[in-house]
Amino acid sequence: MAAAVISSTAAAGAPDAQGASPLAQQGARWAADPAVGDCGICHHLPGHDPRDQGTVGPSLAGVGLRLDEDALRALLTDARALRPGTVMPAYGRPATGPRVPPALQGKPLLPANVRDAIVAWLTTLRHG
């Protein structure tokens, strides 16, 4: 019950995104959507029940304080270029690895407009 209340709050714009731009609010929805960004599979997204979210990556609470917009964009685009060894996929680089299905070859995991919206949302997460 508590989780449902928290989720509906998040769907309308996470607490951190209150007063955020429409782009950032769209980014919050895409980040949480399992069919789009699915960030919650590995990270805790502020405004969501942590029990339903991943612990593989760090919590995104306060990430807008720790990293500026350029750094957030660079991380989302190609985390492995910045942090060798990380398991975080490169969301903005064309997929070239082994066994990429033909239909996905050369395509990034997320298109530029989705990445821009998610970055806009990440910059609003300023409460650690």
Place this chain on the structure above:
Amino acid sequence: MFPSVRVQRLPQGGLTLALGLCLSLCLSCSAGAAQSGLAYLGEELRALQADPFANPGLLWVDRGTALWQAAPAPGVPACASCHGAPESLRAVIPTLPRWNPATERLENLEGLIRQCQSARQHQPPAPYESEALLALTTRLAHGARGLPLSGAVAQEAAPALARGEAFFRERRGQLGLSCADCHERYAGARLRGDRVSEGMINGFPIYRLTWQTLGSRHRMFRWCNEAVRAEPYPFGAEPYLELELFLRHRGAGLPLETPAVRR
């Protein structure tokens, strides 16, 4: 399982320190030892697996018993006609997949059954994930429940074992993730709300809630490949047999749990 603990004469207060050290040693040891996926389940699913009336996989055990005893066609031997009880093969199960020197290939349980269906029963071999093959593999593996997975690998299979490990560690698909990224490095962490297991294969075929049915090891490999948006291999393909060999070796000592229940 645990390191042997040496008791030494210690200064006052040293005993507490020594006990603390032993405890941390034991904990780090058990964290390093292979753990069944069972250890990563919640209490409810562990109870479901252990319940001899409620474990849904046991339906396939019953179906397997019936199939084992029935001749597939008139004048054709049933499995039981040659092998007797399914338990007569229990010692073989933990050694699969294994190297077949005659064919110079790896063979797994599905492959052995299909081979018998074709050569001895003169029937078309049951396809992977067919009810018949799932029932027979589940029945045979169930008969070996409790036996430890073998870590032994024939010398001729050493290159296959190495390729299986390379497969485990190679990043693939649009997400660029390897088996090891999740099941070694992040085993125990949570993906969404679920704890990541070590990817052990001692419970297969498993009844998987996600599937609402039973599935083979190769179905799980295909599912994982697709989850990282990688093109899966066909059932029974060489890379999957090699991965299966590596995972048996990696999980040596884990007791067989078929039919395990997983999320």
